[in-house]
Amino acid sequence: xNASAWRPAATAISLLxxxxxxxxxxxxxxxxxLARKLGPAEYGLFASSLATVTVVAPxxxxxxxxxxxxxxxxxxxxxxRWLRPSFRFSAWTCVLAVGGVVAWAxxxxxxxxxTRDTLLLLTPVIAGLFAIDLVGSxxxxxxxxxxxxxxxxxxxxxxxxxxATLLVLPVANALGAALGxxxxxxxxxxxxxxxxxxxxxxxxxxxxxxxxxxSLEPLQTPDVAQLWSQAWAYGVAAILYPVFxxxxxxxxxxxxxNEDAGHYGVALGVMTAIYxxxxxxxxxxxxxxxxxxxxxxxxxxxxxxRIGNLxxxxxxxxxxxLLAIASPWAIPLAFGPAFADVATLLAVLALCVPVxxxxxxxxxxLLTESHMRYxxxxxxxxxxxxxxxxxxxxxxxxxxxxxxxxxxxxxxxLLARWLGVRGFMPART
Numbered sequence: 001x002n003a004s005a006w007r008p009a010a011t012a013i014s015l016l017x018x019x020x021x022x023x024x025x026x027x028x029x030x031x032x033x034l035a036r037k038l039g040p041a042e043y044g045l046f047a048s049s050l051a052t053v054t055v056v057a058p059x060x061x062x063x064x065x066x067x068x069x070x071x072x073x074x075x076x077x078x079x080x081r082w083l084r085p086s087f088r089f090s091a092w093t094c095v096l097a098v099g100g101v102v103a104w105a106x107x108x109x110x111x112x113x114x115t116r117d118t119l120l121l122l123t124p125v126i127a128g129l130f131a132i133d134l135v136g137s138x139x140x141x142x143x144x145x146x147x148x149x150x151x152x153x154x155x156x157x158x159x160x161x162x163x164a165t166l167l168v169l170p171v172a173n174a175l176g177a178a179l180g181x182x183x184x185x186x187x188x189x190x191x192x193x194x195x196x197x198x199x200x201x202x203x204x205x206x207x208x209x210x211x212x213x214x215s216l217e218p219l220q221t222p223d224v225a226q227l228w229s230q231a232w233a234y235g236v237a238a239i240l241y242p243v244f245x246x247x248x249x250x251x252x253x254x255x256x257x258n259e260d261a262g263h264y265g266v267a268l269g270v271m272t273a274i275y276x277x278x279x280x281x282x283x284x285x286x287x288x289x290x291x292x293x294x295x296x297x298x299x300x301x302x303x304x305x306r307i308g309n310l311x312x313x314x315x316x317x318x319x320x321x322l323l324a325i326a327s328p329w330a331i332p333l334a335f336g337p338a339f340a341d342v343a344t345l346l347a348v349l350a351l352c353v354p355v356x357x358x359x360x361x362x363x364x365x366l367l368t369e370s371h372m373r374y375x376x377x378x379x380x381x382x383x384x385x386x387x388x389x390x391x392x393x394x395x396x397x398x399x400x401x402x403x404x405x406x407x408x409x410x411x412x413x414l415l416a417r418w419l420g421v422r423g424f425m426p427a428r429t
Contacts, residue, residue, distance in 0.1 A: 019149030020280040023156035024273040028334075030156070030163035031269045035262070035335050037163075037172050044262025046174035048253035049118040050181070051246040051265070053125050056101050058242055060094035060130040063234030065137035070234075072141055073292040077212050080202045085227045087200060090130070093235075097126050110254055114174065121178035128155060128185025131192035138195055142205045154191070158184030233372035237379050244383040244409065248390050248402035255394045264399050266335055267345040270327075274319060274353060278312055278360035290364055301365075308361040316357030324350040348403040352410045359414040365421045378416035385409050 035043045064086045072079035105111060105119035132155060139148040162180030166172040198204070206212070222230070249268055253261040282290075286304070293301040327346040331339060366375040386409035393401030 019153055020276045023153045024276045026153070026156040026160040028269065028273050030160040031266065032334050033160075033163035033167050034177055035266055035339060037167050038174065038177065040259040040262040040338055042174045042258075042262075044253065044258035044260065044265065045114060045118060046177045047265030047269075048249050048258065048261040049115060049122055049174070049178065050125070051249040051268075052104070052119060053101055053122045054129075055242045055246050055250065056097050057126045057129045058238040059097040059100070059235075060126050061090060061133045061238060062093045062231070063236070063238035064090055064231055065133045066238065067231040067234040068137055069140065071230075072206060073290075077206060079206075081221050082227070083199060083202065085222050085224065086231070087196075089224060089227055089231075090134075094126065094130055098123055101126065115253075118174050118178045121175060121182050124182040124185040124189070126185075127189040128187075131189040131196070134199070135192045135195045138199055138204060144205075154188055155184065158187065233376045236376045237372070240376070240379040240383045244379065244386050244413070247383075247386050248394075248406055251387075251390045251394055252399065252402055255391070256398055260399050263339060263342050264345065264402055266331075266339050266342045267349055267399075267403070270323075270331075270342075270346060271349055271352065274323065275356055275360075277315070277319070278357045281312075282308070282360050282364055286364065305361070305365050308364060309358060312357040312361040313354055316354030319357070320350045320353030323353060345399055345403050348400070348407060351407050355407075355410045355414050359410065359417055362414065362417045362421055366417060371420070374420045375417075378413065378420060381416055382409050382413035385412055 034046065038046065068079065068082065068086065071082050101119060101123050105116045105123075108116075111119070132152065135151055136148060139145075139151060159181060162177065162184060165180065166176055169176070246268070249261055249265050252264050286308075290301060290304070293304070324347050327343040327350075331343045331346065335342065363375070365371070366378075386405060389405035389408055390402055393405050395401075397404075
């Protein structure tokens with residue numbers, strides 16, 4: 001590929017990366033302000049409650065945004081036939097997700113009054129994340145990278161505004177932070193309505209498949225059973241990921257203390273910001289293209305896969321080393337002396353950085369229809385291991401037990417994905 005062909009791709013990735021870094025910076029700053037203002041106990045209550053909602057939130061979208069990227073990549077404009085059935089299905093799953101959080105808040109066996117109120121105030125976050133996901137999939141299909149970059153930054157900017165507001169108030173607590181995050185989520189859901197209305201009526205500028213045909217051959221509109229048979233793997237994978245990633249923060253609250261959950265929440269926030277780099281490259285820029293190449297240009301698909309593996313592993317090693325070196329002085333400086341021991345956690349979690357970077361690249365070969373079931377099985381395996389290790393290690397070793405459980409789970413997930421791809425990859429491409 002010549003330089004002129006690479007230039008648009010490099011420009012798009014740079015734009016998304018800069019926007020992602022800006023968003024990560026706002027999230028990190030919001031986290032710093034909240035942690036300093038609230039202190040370990042109140043911040044732990046807030047962070048663990050937010051993690052609980054985040055674990056449940058993917059049930060609302062049920063992975064159908066990923067599914068739409070796949071069907072449009074394979075079917076082109078004919079993928080419109082899946083839109084309305086998927087929207088109707090998502091409406092029901094969104095109600096189920098909200099109902100699940102409300103039920104846990106009101107009737108959970110270990111939920112105290114402060115946790116109950118915090119969870120209820122954070123419930124709108126489900127709708128906000130759902131809206132971000134839906135509109136983001138539309139913008140990716142249209143390859144509107146500037147609009148996608150701005151859209152993905154909205155939640156981060158709103159949360160930073162909440163943290164800044166609480167900072168200047170004389171008194172702040174977890175309930176105030178939860179109220180602010182809930183209001184931001186409702187605002188984003190309202191802003192998404194014009195784009196969702198356009199999707200409902202099939203008004204999209206789909207890229208990579210030429211102009212919309214003057215007339216499409218009549219195709220059968222799938223019913224719920226057909227949608228489920230095609231999309232269940234995407235939904236289960238979307239639900240399992242936050243369980244895998246957030247379970248440590250949630251279990252630290254219930255098996256240890258709000259303080260431990262707060263310390264781990266700070267460490268997890270730093271890791272989340274770092275993981276945005278591979279997520280930007282693969283999920284925001286390459287994903288729709290990978291779905292298209294997997295069907296229409298297999299040699300390019302595997303070529304990008306190999307280059308991506310080497311690039312992500314190299315970048316992950318460098319970033320992991322920098323994290324381990326910088327965290328002992330950067331964490332106390334940013335979050336204050338009360339969170340100084342988070343640096344020890346990050347020294348352990350830094351081992352996850354090259355593993356996660358490479359795992360994200362390897363996963364790119366498991367996004368096609370025939371491989372999704374294996375992806376779900378591997379994620380289910382990793383999630384079960386993560387829950388079991390946390391449940392076993394946290395009572396004995398506290399936050400360090402959670403950190404080592406995370407490292408072990410990340411390594412097992414990478415190994416499972418790599419073994420799966422080895423079975424699917426052609427001998428030579």
